Amino acid sequence: MSDHVRVAVVIPSYKVKRHILDVIGRIGPECSRIYVVDDCCPDGSGEFVRQNCGDPRVVVLQNEVNQGVGGAVMHGYQVAIRDGMDIFVKIDGDGQMDPALIPDFIEPIVAGEADYTKGNRFFDLEEIHAMPKVRLFGNAALSFITKLSSGYWDLFDPTNGYTAIHRDVARHLPFGKISRRYFFETDLLFRLNTLRAVVVDVPMDAHYGDEVSNLKISKVAGEFLLKNIRNFGKRIFYNYYLRDMSVGSIELPLGVLMMLAGGIFGAYHWIQSASRGLTTPAGTVMLAAIPLLMGLQFILAFVAGDMASVPRRVLHRRGSVKARKPAGQ
Secondary structure, eight states: OOTTOOEEEEEEESSOTTTHHHHHHTOOTTEEEEEEEEOSOTTOHHHHHHHHOOOTTEEEEEOSSOOHHHHHHHHHHHHHHHTTOSEEEEOOSSSOSOGGGHHHHHHHHHTTSOSEEEEETTSOTTTGGGSOHHHHHHHHHHHHHHHHHHOOTTOOOTTOOOEEEEHHHHTTSOTTTSOOSTTHHHHHHHHHHHTTOOEEEEEOOOOOOSOOOOOOHHHHHHHHHHHHHHHHHHHHHIIIIISOOOTHHHHHHHHHHHHHHHHHHHHHHHHHHHHHTOOOOHHHHHHHHHHHHHHHHHHHHHHHHHHHTSOOSOSSOTTGGGSSOOTTO
């Protein structure tokens, strides 16, 4: 890793007063600035850090109104852009994310291999058993749905909040439109795809201590599903009709129409035959099955093409993060 990279760490701070100082203390010298964003924390975590942390790299930012993890992170991003930082790493303040992994997250960006990196707790199969079963199932389901909505088919663990981003990508994000609460990480992937940014998974282990998660899966499952469906529709429109046209622009609507036509035709005649106590003629069955099968083939062809179109060329200029030296050096 280059010594000329100005790395900023953004730590959203909300009810993490017990862990925040330990997290800050374990952040290595590769980081030039540490932004602790007090998201209107009822425990006064920002003031607590000011009074008890002597690290000169620490800057405490204050949200006057609670904006959720997304709002806190975007506040940190905007200040980091203003301060001329090169790479922004986001970690939580509850101790679940090991700051020793920060070099692993920024190295692909420095090497020109990624614009954005994120953690993946599912890489090591031997460590998965440490994850609570509810989180394991929830992340597996969300990962599949997020692949559809974001277009990053080669990623997993979409809600992982251990991330790093290059400033040249961050400054193009629509800060006013990104979801500000628990859907933040998933929504950000969708926004990155619309920018055609390269995203890479970084293997990591999960650490679960005595912290209490504010995320209740039962309360957000419906919201996540609806927002992923919305993002999927937007992504398809942006990538296949607004910005470009390809064979996939025909395959998807044609496949959906054929499956609908076959399904409606088959259901109608099956109901008619059943109400009269008759057997549906083989010819009628075939007339329903053929468009269903052809429609499925068109949709599968679209998915295959969509998987092959995952962004591979980084947006930021390789070497641009090496042009400046950290403050004070």
